[in-house]
Amino acid sequence: HVQLVESGGGSVQAGGSLRLSCAFSGDTYSGYCMAWFRQAPGKGREGVASIYTGDDSTIYADSVKGRFTISQDKDKDTVYLQMNSLKPDDTAVYYCAADFVFDPLIGRLVPVTPHKAECEGQGTQVTVS
Secondary structure (H helix, E strand, O other): OOEEEEEOOEEEOOOOOEEEEEEEEOOOOOOOEEEEEEEOOOOOEEEEEEEEOOOOOEEEOOOOOOOEEEEEEOOOOEEEEEEOOOOHHHOEEEEEEEOEEEEOOOOEEEEOOOOOOOEEOOOEEEEEO
16 A cells, blocks of 8 residues: 655745655555645644646645655655745645645645545644744
């Protein structure tokens, strides 16, 4: 079964940068849509970005567009989220997800159809002060 392991979170001052990594295992990586979402204390899940592993196409939330970049390394079955110009509002637990795509109309991730194997990682804390 698919497993996702995130890393790279931490604490940073406003204006700083962090890079999150998400290692994929348990299935053939190519063909999945990979995504990031976040959840701040007391708030619901917010989609951040997604990337289709087949053609590198990406979708971003307006709140992070121009500051965050989602990318992948197909040789390592790994997805990244480069976060620049971080703001205190970016403070949240960030999660990686497989078989989800970011829907800008609702601001959340939605499952991809046809379904493969939906999975979420354990999350990594990002704190911006």
